[in-house]
Amino acid sequence: MKKYWEILREYKISLLISPFLVLITVLCETIQPTFMAQIIDDGVMQRDLSVVTQTGLYMVLISIAGLCISVINIYISSKTSIGFGTDLRSELFDKIQQLSFNDIDHFSSASLVTRLTNDISRIQQIVLMSMRLLLRAPMMLIMAVFFVVRINLELAMVLLAAIPVLSLSIFVILRKGFPLFMKVQQQLDRLNGVVRENLINIRVVKSFVREDFETKKFVKSSEELRDLVVRASNIVVAMFPVMQLVMNVSIVAILWIGGYKVIGGELKVGELISFVNYVMQVLMSLMMLSMIIMTFARASASSERIVEVLDTKPSLANTPEGLSDKNRIQKGEVSFRNVSFRYAGGEEDVLRNVSFDVRQGETIAVVGATGSAKSSMVQLIPRLYDVTGGELLIDGVNVKDYHLDELHAHIGMVLQKNELFTGTILDNLKWGKQNATMEEVEEATRAAEAHDFILSFQDGYDTQLGRGGVNVSGGQKQRLCIARALLLKPKILILDDSTSAVDSETELKIRRNLNALLSDTTVFIITQRVNTMQSADRVIVLEDGEVNAIGTPANLLETSDVYQEIYHSQQMTLP
Ligand SMILES: Nc1ncnc2c1ncn2[C@@H]1O[C@H](COP(=O)(O)OP(=O)(O)OP(=O)(O)O)[C@@H](O)[C@H]1O
Numbered sequence: 207m208k209k210y211w212e213i214l215r216e217y218k219i220s221l222l223i224s225p226f227l228v229l230i231t232v233l234c235e236t237i238q239p240t241f242m243a244q245i246i247d248d249g250v251m252q253r254d255l256s257v258v259t260q261t262g263l264y265m266v267l268i269s270i271a272g273l274c275i276s277v278i279n280i281y282i283s284s285k286t287s288i289g290f291g292t293d294l295r296s297e298l299f300d301k302i303q304q305l306s307f308n309d310i311d312h313f314s315s316a317s318l319v320t321r322l323t324n325d326i327s328r329i330q331q332i333v334l335m336s337m338r339l340l341l342r343a344p345m346m347l348i349m350a351v352f353f354v355v356r357i358n359l360e361l362a363m364v365l366l367a368a369i370p371v372l373s374l375s376i377f378v379i380l381r382k383g384f385p386l387f388m389k390v391q392q393q394l395d396r397l398n399g400v401v402r403e404n405l406i407n408i409r410v411v412k413s414f415v416r417e418d419f420e421t422k423k424f425v426k427s428s429e430e431l432r433d434l435v436v437r438a439s440n441i442v443v444a445m446f447p448v449m450q451l452v453m454n455v456s457i458v459a460i461l462w463i464g465g466y467k468v469i470g471g472e473l474k475v476g477e478l479i480s481f482v483n484y485v486m487q488v489l490m491s492l493m494m495l496s497m498i499i500m501t502f503a504r505a506s507a508s509s510e511r512i513v514e515v516l517d518t519k520p521s522l523a524n525t526p527e528g529l530s531d532k533n534r535i536q537k538g539e540v541s542f543r544n545v546s547f548r549y550a551g552g553e554e555d556v557l558r559n560v561s562f563d564v565r566q567g568e569t570i571a572v573v574g575a576t577g578s579a580k581s582s583m584v585q586l587i588p589r590l591y592d593v594t595g596g597e598l599l600i601d602g603v604n605v606k607d608y609h610l611d612e613l614h615a616h617i618g619m620v621l622q623k624n625e626l627f628t629g630t631i632l633d634n635l636k637w638g639k640q641n642a643t644m645e646e647v648e649e650a651t652r653a654a655e656a657h658d659f660i661l662s663f664q665d666g667y668d669t670q671l672g673r674g675g676v677n678v679s680g681g682q683k684q685r686l687c688i689a690r691a692l693l694l695k696p697k698i699l700i701l702d703d704s705t706s707a708v709d710s711e712t713e714l715k716i717r718r719n720l721n722a723l724l725s726d727t728t729v730f731i732i733t734q735r736v737n738t739m740q741s742a743d744r745v746i747v748l749e750d751g752e753v754n755a756i757g758t759p760a761n762l763l764e765t766s767d768v769y770q771e772i773y774h775s776q777q778m779t780l781p
């Protein structure tokens with residue numbers, strides 16, 4: 207809530223003006239039946255046409271004035287609510303950027319998309335509604351009750367009886383409705399999840415001819431959403447007939463009792479008619495109020511979901527020591543000290559008792575079977591995830607004591623599942639270093655063996671990449687990602703299976719270039735290729751989350767069974 211106020215503060219002038227405009231509009235509306243009574247009692251009944259025309263003219267003028275002011279208020283409140291929605295969305299987006307991998311895993315990216323779009327729209331709607339109707343309903347209620355009591359207190363009692371009935375029905379409906387509104391939003395998350403996954407993997411879907419299956423999955427999720435929405439809407443809809451009934455019964459009662467009074471000479475005809483008009487206004491404002499409460503209930507589900515994200519403390523934030531920003535990465539030595547790691551929500555540690563020291567400039571190959579936690583291990587170095595046990599040091603300082611910016615400026619990482627962004631090749635290359643010169647860019651692309659193929663494209667470095675880099679081949683994509691990381695001239699470079707789609711010859715070239723370009727850089731290469739393993743300074747063999755062996759390739763070839771196995775499996779020549 208505090209967050210909302212912070213944003214709304216920017217619009218305080220509009221927020222202050224709006225209630226006055228609403229008040230004027232309400233006054234213009236509620237005065238009308240009084241004039242009407244005047245026309246009937248003093249004009250029509252007395253056969254005085256001048257009263258009719260004069261009062262009639264007032265009525266028209268006042269309602270035009272009310273209309274104009276109402277339009278101004280609509281303009282102001284639309285502007286405010288749209289501005290508010292935009293600001294809130296930016297705030298939320300900004301927050302999501304700060305979240306760690308763990309946090310994103312927790313929310314799921316599909317749910318974050320729903321929160322950024324649908325949930326924000328609902329809150330935006332609430333701001334609009336609040337500015338237009340929230341004050342209008344109670345003001346109108348008060349004014350109308352005031353006039354009703356002024357006309358005839360006894361008749362006003364009938365109205366008093368109707369109000370508790372209405373309030374009770376509103377309460378009951380809300381209690382049933384609220385849990386459903388929450389469920390609707392969650393189902394919307396699931397639907398978005400299905401769509402997102404489908405669109406990301408659309409090529410796989412098509413190549414396996416699974417369109418029907420996917421469509422069924424979508425329809426199922428979509429129908430579940432429909433059923434929920436129908437259930438929630440039914441509750442809302444149920445409210446109207448109840449209100450209508452109460453309203454009509456009260457009017458009949460008023461006409462009946464009022465009729466007696468008119469015949470008895472206690473009440474004038476015009477007064478009775480205006481009374482009925484006021485009762486309508488009272489009931490209208492009550493209905494409006496219940497609508498508002500309903501919309502609020504619905505939006506509070508959305509609001510909870512937004513606040514949940516806004517209030518999340520990124521699980522990877524700068525520590526106080528890190529914030530002081532006094533530690534610098536100079537050499538790029540990495541030490542694991544009895545490190546263990548478990549994913550949030552995971553049942554067991556994926557890494558256990560990992561200890562080793564890496565000197566500056568060393569090239570370390572990390573090998574092991576699939577699922578042996580190679581990726582998990584290297585992701586700890588730039589703090590994409592935090593260790594859950596032991597400690598990880600760079601240049602003898604705990605990684606948590608570095609500012610995150612310092613870590614990310616000096617650690618280049620090519621993730622196993624790397625992505626490019628929509629934009630030109632050059633934009634993508636400069637992604638981590640906006641101010642890089644063309645010479646620096648070319649140095650990096652040459653080292654990554656990407657320069658030549660980039661130039662072979664018609665537009666060269668200005669070639670547009672589609673979303674996620676769809677229009678380059680897998681190996682080309684990997685080389686662009688390597689170049690992007692090299693441009694940072696990192697002290698520590700981590701390549702997670704980054705040349706798997708590149709042919710061995712090109713890979714060898716890249717490795718040689720790396721040695722020449724970044725001779726002082728500490729390099730971790732996760733690889734399946736024996737050539738790469740053999741050319742490393744040392745090899746770490748992981749087995750099921752533990753270090754099985756560590757040493758020079760020549761050494762391991764003699765001492766490590768696991769390494770021998772990997773080595774020989776690739777030396778085998780097929781018959
Ligand atoms: N985001 C995640 N959340 C929970 N568990 C995960 C996550 N990522 C990986 N794991 C689990 O951690 C273990 C190690 O996975 P990891 O990706 O580190 O293996 P790997 O050695 O890199 O495998 P590969 O050679 O296939 O890339 C696996 O059992 C996997 O199920």
Ligand SMILES: [Mg+2]
Pocket residue numbers: 580581582622702
């Ligand atoms: Mg991996």
